[in-house]
Amino acid sequence: xxxxxxxxxxxxxxxxxxxxxxxxxxxxxxxxxxxxxxxxxxxxxxxxxxxxxxxxxxxxxxxxxxxxxxxxxxxxxxxxxxxxxxxxxxxxxxxxxxxxxxxxxxxxxxxxxxxxxxxxxxxxxxxxxxxxxxxxxxxxxxxxxxxxxxxxxxxxxxxxxxxxxxxxxxxxxxxxxxxxxxxxxxxxxxxxxxxxxxxxxxxxxxxxxxxxxxxxxxxxxxxxxxxxxxxxxxxxxxxxxxxxxxxxxxxxxxxxxxxxxxxxxxxxxxxxxxxxxxxxxxxxxxxxxxxxxxxxxxxxxxxxxxxxxxxxxxxxxxxxxxxxxxxxxxxxxxxxxxxxxxxxxxxxxxxxxxxxxxxxxxxxxxxxxxxxxxxxxxxxxxxxxxxxxxxxxxxxxxxxxxxxxxxxxxxxxxx
Amino acid sequence: xxxxxxxxxxxxxxxxxxxxxxxxxxxxxxxxxxxxxxxxxxxxxxxxxxxxxxxxxxxxxxxxxxxxxxxxxxxxxxxxxxxxxxxxxxxxxxxxxxxxxxxxxxxxxxxxxxxxxxxxxxxxxxxxxxxxxxxxxxxxxxxxxxxxxxxxxxxxxxxxxxxxxxxxxxxxxxxxxxxxxxxxxxxxxxxxxxxxxxxxxxxxxxxxxxxxxxxxxxxxxxxxxxxxxxxxxxxxxxxxxxxxxxxxxxxxxxxxxxxxxxxxxxxxxxxxxxxxxxxxxxxxxxxxxxxxxxxxxxxxxxxxxxxxxxxxxxxxxxxxxxxxxxxxxxxxxxxxxxxxxxxxxxxxxxxxxxxxxxxxxxxxxxxxxxxxxxxxxxxxxxxxxxxxxxxxxxxxxxxxxxxxxxxxxxxxxxx
Numbered sequence: 150x151x152x153x154x155x156x157x158x159x160x161x162x163x164x165x166x167x168x169x170x171x172x173x174x175x176x177x178x179x180x181x182x183x184x185x186x187x188x189x190x191x192x193x194x195x196x197x198x199x200x201x202x203x204x205x206x207x208x209x210x211x212x213x214x215x216x217x218x219x220x221x222x223x224x225x226x227x228x229x230x231x232x233x234x235x236x237x238x239x240x241x242x243x244x245x246x247x248x249x250x251x252x253x254x255x256x257x258x259x260x261x262x263x264x265x266x267x268x269x270x271x272x273x274x275x276x277x278x279x280x281x282x283x284x285x286x287x288x289x290x291x292x293x294x295x296x297x298x299x300x301x302x303x304x305x306x307x308x309x310x311x312x313x314x315x316x317x318x319x320x321x322x323x324x325x326x327x328x329x330x331x332x333x334x335x336x337x338x339x340x341x342x343x344x345x346x347x348x349x350x351x352x353x354x355x356x357x358x359x360x361x362x363x364x365x366x367x368x369x370x371x372x373x374x375x376x377x378x379x380x381x382x383x384x385x386x387x388x389x390x391x392x393x394x395x396x397x398x399x400x401x402x403x404x405x406x407x408x409x410x411x412x413x414x415x416x417x418x419x420x421x422x423x424x425x426x427x428x429x430x431x432x433x434x435x436x437x438x439x440x441x442x443x444x445x446x447x448x449x450x451x452x453x454x455x456x457x458x459x460x461x462x463x464x465x466x467x468x469x470x471x472x473x474x475x476x477x478x479x480x481x482x483x484x485x486x487x488x489x490x491x492x493x494x495x496x497x498x499x500x501x502x503x504x505x506x507x508x509x510x511x512x513x514x515x516x517x518x519x520x521x522x523x524x525x526x527x528x529x530x531x532x533x534x535x536x537x538x539x540x541x542x543x544x545x546x547x548x549x550x551x552x553x554x555x556x557x558x559x560x561x562x563x564x
Numbered sequence: 565x566x567x568x569x570x571x572x573x574x575x576x577x578x579x580x581x582x583x584x585x586x587x588x589x590x591x592x593x594x595x596x597x598x599x600x601x602x603x604x605x606x607x608x609x610x611x612x613x614x615x616x617x618x619x620x621x622x623x624x625x626x627x628x629x630x631x632x633x634x635x636x637x638x639x640x641x642x643x644x645x646x647x648x649x650x651x652x653x654x655x656x657x658x659x660x661x662x663x664x665x666x667x668x669x670x671x672x673x674x675x676x677x678x679x680x681x682x683x684x685x686x687x688x689x690x691x692x693x694x695x696x697x698x699x700x701x702x703x704x705x706x707x708x709x710x711x712x713x714x715x716x717x718x719x720x721x722x723x724x725x726x727x728x729x730x731x732x733x734x735x736x737x738x739x740x741x742x743x744x745x746x747x748x749x750x751x752x753x754x755x756x757x758x759x760x761x762x763x764x765x766x767x768x769x770x771x772x773x774x775x776x777x778x779x780x781x782x783x784x785x786x787x788x789x790x791x792x793x794x795x796x797x798x799x800x801x802x803x804x805x806x807x808x809x810x811x812x813x814x815x816x817x818x819x820x821x822x823x824x825x826x827x828x829x830x831x832x833x834x835x836x837x838x839x840x841x842x843x844x845x846x847x848x849x850x851x852x853x854x855x856x857x858x859x860x861x862x863x864x865x866x867x868x869x870x871x872x873x874x875x876x877x878x879x880x881x882x883x884x885x886x887x888x889x890x891x892x893x894x895x896x897x898x899x900x901x902x903x904x905x906x907x908x909x910x911x912x913x914x915x916x917x918x919x920x921x922x923x924x925x926x927x928x929x930x931x932x933x934x935x936x937x938x939x940x941x942x943x944x945x946x947x948x949x950x951x952x953x954x955x956x957x958x959x960x961x962x963x964x965x966x967x968x969x970x971x972x973x974x975x976x977x978x979x
Contacts, residue, residue, distance in 0.1 A: 450851045
């Protein structure tokens with residue numbers, strides 16, 4: 150019997166407790182030992198829980214218990230999860246987490262602490278919820294140079310965009326529906342501004358390339374400016390708009406990493422990932438494109454990934470997993486202004502033809518897009534060649550200085 | 565430095581040798597040690613290979629070499645791979661393979677031999693080529709009851725069906741093209757009759773449920789009877805025809821397992837998997853549907869999976885991986901005649917209306933399908949309710965006894 154403790158009995162944490170109970174037999178037959186959930190840390194009371202005798206409000210009880218070899222952290226947020234995790238690892242207890250914010254912010258330090266203390270720090274559930282992605286990326290694709298990772302990493306924004314694309318619902322209404330269904334928080338900023346997706350692409354990039362990538366250094370755009378007009382033009386170009394977290398290894402050895410809405414060709418595997426589902430494409434030099442698809446969030450999918458990591462920790466009580474990356478002061482990220490992309494632009498001007506001609510002068514090689522019932526003041530096009538993002542920003546400024554409003558500028562994903 | 569040996573320098577084997585050379589640094593940084601390819605067993609001569617000094621024609625050289633801890637078997641076929649693998653495992657050498665035929669036929673015995681001798685037997689490459697599937701199924705989804713596995717497991721047949729669906733090419737022409745492109749063997753039977761897909765669904769089912777499922781016990785149909793008429797009717801019903809390997813756990817505890825062409829709704833993730841690509845859906849009780857997509861065959865994708873397993877073996881020289889299933893004499897497979905499915909039928913009769921009425925009498929609840937330019941003698945429909953396969957066979961016989969030809973009968977996949 151291996152004793153474990155759970156910190157945080159919220160959505161994911163209660164799911165973990167549930168799976169450890171309902172899947173006891175399955176887990177036993179895989180591990181050959183019973184996993185015993187000895188303590189549950191939460192400041193709230195759960196008098197009706199079948200595990201009510203296990204609850205504690207005192208972290209010290211967990212740290213002091215020598216029998217507890219694995220601690221499951223599903224508290225979320227930085228504090229006190231960060232301090233608690235450090236103390237567990239320093240004590241030689243392995244830690245399993247679903248806390249993407251903490252891993253993206255302090256992963257390198259916590260992995261290093263785990264290594265020093267011959268413990269493990271695992272976080273499969275932090276990216277893609279129930280989708281196996283970190284272990285496959287790290288273990289199964291080890292014989293590949295990972296050239297690119299690109300994914301739909303946030304279910305809430307994918308739900309909103311799907312409603313906009315398939316049901317012609319505008320952003321505000323789709324967001325409200327997502328909130329009503331419990332997919333979006335009342336303060337949806339972390340989702341719709343791309344911060345959640347950013348944490349996840351940082352974790353994926355850190356794991357793939359072995360160096361900690363901090364979210365603050367990653368160019369991040371959300372989906373709040375996407376309109377139904379853009380959705381229509383994208384369709385006319387054979388694309389759907391998706392929020393993509395992407396990291397590409399450049400020949401310079403630097404990473405072209407970003408989170409941004411992109412026009413994704415309908416032929417791409419990522420184009421068919423709808424609603425709250427996530428999908429992650431890993432492009433290896435040997436495998437070619439591999440795509441992982443499934444529920445990126447939710448109580449039981451996420452909890453099942455946490456429990457799988459817990460089993461893995463229990464199997465490796467005396468051995469270390471090789472999952473690792475290091476902190477580095479050197480710059481790993483390429484200047485985003487140098488990032489090459491084709492772009493879709495939607496302009497508004499009193500003289501649309503003039504605006505289009507002006508755009509053609511600036512970009513040279515562009516293709517005009519049409520949509521039904523477009524107002525006369527509107528013109529939309531895509532560039533045929535990739536341009537550095539900085540050049541695109543300059544062009545946008547030139548257009549605006551000529552009295553032409555750039556209503557939308559969305560990258561075209563080469564996915 | 566860890567010494568390994570390679571048996572079989574064919575397509576996959578030469579890819580393994582290539583990756584071990586070209587990705588030496590990447591593998592070293594993951595493993596912390598060098599993997600040294602000490603022997604390559606092949607009856608042919610490769611005087612131009614940069615590794616020509618490593619070749620041997622004598623298996624005894626490998627078995628006698630105490631330094632060799634891991635043996636990579638990419639010979640394919642049962643003999644002599646079976647004997648060689650047994651001898652390696654009995655000697656305590658771990659074995660890695662891409663040989664689906666051998667794993668499907670003798671997996672339980674070889675896993676048991678590995679266990680007895682404290683060695684590992686890994687075969688990620690045997691299913692899905694470069695797609696990580698066995699390790700995710702076994703490790704990442706351990707906290708799930710796997711309710712169903714369904715996949716496009718054979719790239720050759722998927723290529724043929726894609727050509728039929730997208731380019732209106734008939735089966736014979738598509739097969740010939742596949743052969744010209746090197747996707748199909750000159751004797752294509754193993755692919756087009758479903759045997760290759762059958763081996764793979766057997767390996768997946770064995771791993772998911774812990775009991776060896778033998779291919780000979782699995783109902784297997786190929787795609788040789790699929791016509792362009794069927795493709796058209798499928799499209800009219802919002803479906804594409806795919807060769808599906810499927811295993812569903814029934815409430816009885818038995819498995820409903822088969823390989824058969826199926827009408828797959830275009831909304832299914834499996835419908836969008838085209839050309840030589842494979843896709844495997846795993847339905848877990850906690851995760852819901854998870855789908856893995858990528859290249860299911862080919863030199864480097866498959867070899868990269870073999871090398872990843874090799875790295876895993878090298879990391880676990882003193883420990884056993886838990887991947888395991890047992891042989892069992894008890895019957896695990898449900899009677900295929902009891903397997904429930906909706907069905908699509910295409911009939912040919914001198915009086916098509918009469919044939920449709922007769923079909924309606926037999927099946928009660930059916931929906932007629934239309935296609936352009938159908939001859940007057942043709943009628944096609946789908947049943948609205950699931951029926952046991954045995955009942956469908958009886959109905960087909962009744963129709964044929966009435967002088968109605970059942971030109972096609974294809975299951976409708978609930979995927």
